[in-house]
Each structure stands twice: as C-alpha cells, then as structure tokens.
Amino acid sequence: MATEPPALPVGRPPQPRRCRHRAAPRRDGDLRPTDVVSSFFICGIAFLVAAAVAAIVQAVAPWPWGRWLALHLAFVGGISQLVLGAGQFFVGAFLATDPPPRRLVRAQLAAWNLGAIGLALAIPLDAGTAVWIAVGLLVGSLASWGLAIATMWRRSLRRSPWAVAWYCCGALFLGLGLLAGSLLAHGVPWAQGDLLGAHMSLNLAGWFGGAIVGTLHTFYPSLTQTQLRHPRLQPLSFAAWNGGVAALAIGYAWALDPLAIAGWLALCLGALALLINVVASLRGAVRPLSLAARLVGAAQPFLLAALVVATTAAIDRGPDEALVGATRATVGTLLVAGWIGLTVLGSLLHLLAVVVRVRGGFTARMPDPRPRLDRLVSILAMLAVAALALAQKGGPASLHAPARWLLIAVYAMLALRVARLAGRVLLAARPSI
Incomplete structure (x- = not known):
C-alpha cells in the first residue's frame, strides 16, 4: 500500500542552509593578496640592498656601528618585512579569505619602515627619545599586523589554527625582543642575567625562526607539489620550538643555565621534526625540482647543524659559550x-x-x-x-x-x-x- 510523503509544516518554507561567512565578490580596485605580499617584499628587498651596501662600506672603511647597522638593516628592515608580508599572504590562503583592509596594510608599511629607519639613525647617534619613538613605531606596526590577522580570522571561510599559531607566537616573541632591545639601547642596568642573550633568543629564534619553521610546514610541500607527510610532527615541532624559545630567553635573562640548555635541546627537537617532513617532501617531490625548492630544501640541514653546535657548546662550557664563545x-x-x-x-x-x-x-x-x-x-x-x-x-x-x-x-x-x-x-x- 502506497504511503503519502510527510506533510511539510505550514508557515515559512524551509530555507537552504547557509555558510556562516560569505566572501563578497571582488571589485575593481579591491586589495589583492599579491598587493600585500609584493609591497612588503619590495620594501624588504630595498632594505636588504641597503644592508649589503653598509656591509661593503664596513669592510672598506670600518666604523664602530657599521656591523650593527648592516645587521639591523638586513634583519629588522629586510627579513622582518618579508615575514610580515608572507605571513598575511599565507594566512589569507590557508583561511580562504580576502586580504586585510587597505588602511591596516598602509599603517603597517608606514610605521615599520619609519621605525626601522629611525632606529638605524637614533642608536648610532645615541638619541634616547628618538629610540623610544622608533621602537614605538615598530610595536605599533606589529599591533596593526596582529589586527590584520585577527580581521582575516574573523571573516574566514574555514578554520586553520596552524595558519596563525606560528605567526602569533613569533609576533609575541618579537614584541618582547623589541622591549629587551630598547632597554639595551638605553643602557638600563640588568644584573639578573644576560639581557643581550635573551634579546637574541627572542628575535632570532622566536621571530625569524618561528615564522620560517612554521611556514615551511605548508610552504615546502607546495614547493615540491606534495603533502605534509607526517602532520603529527607539526604539533611536536610547534611545542618544542616555542617552548625552547621561552626557556632560552628566560634562562639567559635570569642566568638559569639548566633552563637555557633545556631550551637549546628543545630547539634541536623542533628543527629535527621539521627536517623529517622536509626530507619526506623531497623524496616524494615531482621532478624536476625548481631552483627555489632545491635551495629551501638545502637550507634546512644547516638549522639543525647550527643548533647542535650551539647546544654542544652550551652543555660543555655553559650557555654563554653558544652565543659569544669560540663557536x-x-x-x-x-x-x-x-x-x-x-x-x-x-x-x-x-x-x-x-x-x-x-x-x-x-x-x-x-x-x-x-x-x-x-x-x-x-x-x-x-x-x-x-x-x-x-x-x-x-x-x-x-x-x-x-x-x-x-x-x-x-x-x-x-x-x-x-x-x-x-x-x-x-x-x-x-x-x-
């Protein structure tokens, strides 16, 4: 015996299920992802060229601040802007969302470049107030960057925690590193330990290291046209790397040698977890490899090698030996x-x-x-x-x-x-x- 289909409820007809977020169609003149990344990259490359010129001048006619200036231009002005631009580019791709508002991108670019230039002038001239202004500009740019990431996260079509976790931790470490650097620039007494060691740990391992290690978990598989072979190693790498940075910074700042050594060991573990995935991507890569894929792959063993050398020195002769000793x-x-x-x-x-x-x-x-x-x-x-x-x-x-x-x-x-x-x-x- 045939049965009738169930009757629909009287009233408003059923509505199709809708996504929580809907991307607006792109209009002429809207900011595109390539606008963001290329703007930061062009500024960053300009600073890298200036750093190369400063290094050449220092080699020909040395002066007390020459080496510092070359490093500042390369890392603060150059590589940091590459990280800021690439971070927003990759976060937008992972979250399937549009770039941040144009005003936030402009604020980041203006504040970071002015801050980097101001710091390059203020520190050699020992201009205390100008140093604080320059640091304030850098921190303000970093805050604008964080707001841009949060904006993309709120309107994203999907959730990808790893897309932002690495960058947010790196930005936090950089903010603390800028604070430590400003204290060093003003000659603030710090008898508790090695503030310079903490500053280097936060900036080099926390900001640059965290951004590069985190990005490579997704960027390198795309370079080699593969998938992340061992995704369960990424949480291990994340915890080991960021925990190692925190232990290293605290250990140096307060002269806690066992904690600093534990930090070096944790960084080795994080680098090893990354290297396993990089090697797996290389083995499964589509041939022929591009030059970019070869260079990025060739670079990764040097990270683990450097950390092993530093860790060995820290264990044998103390943590200070890893940064300022013979190694x-x-x-x-x-x-x-x-x-x-x-x-x-x-x-x-x-x-x-x-x-x-x-x-x-x-x-x-x-x-x-x-x-x-x-x-x-x-x-x-x-x-x-x-x-x-x-x-x-x-x-x-x-x-x-x-x-x-x-x-x-x-x-x-x-x-x-x-x-x-x-x-x-x-x-x-x-x-x-």
Missing part, C-alpha cells in the same frame, strides 16, 4: 648564511615569480627548472656554507678564503635573479596599496 662564528655562518639566507632567497625566487604570474593574468610562465644548473647551484651553496663553517670551527684555514668567495659568488648570482623578478614586479605587476 659564535660557526653558528652564525650556519644560521645566517646557510639556513636563513638560502631559505629567504629560495622563497623570494618562488613568491616573486608567483606575483608576476598572477598580476599578469596568468600569461607569464613560472621559471622553467634547469635540473643540471639548479642542482649545481644548490650543491655549491651547501659546499660553500659547510666549508666556511668548518674552517671557522678549527678546520683547515686554507678553506676560509675559497669558501667565502664561493659563497659570495653564489649569493650574488641568486641576488641577481631576485633583483630581476623584483624589477618585473615593479614594472609590470606594480602593487596597489
């Missing part, structure tokens, strides 16, 4: 020239090419891989960094000069490629901010 040059070469330098150059090669392609209506092609040349360049870069670090560690002194010149040559070639892409962004894909 300082080796750790610096492995971290700066090996890990940060190659990761940044590889990332710029890829992301600037993406900007050119997207802003050109997808008519421009991504650079074609040249397997033999790309493999040679990445191998030479690794050999130069390893040989220079070995010479600084007590290896053959005859390695020092050839390794340094080889590293300069490789960096110059890669920097020229980045400059070409940046020129194309300015000429054909100029950002609208």
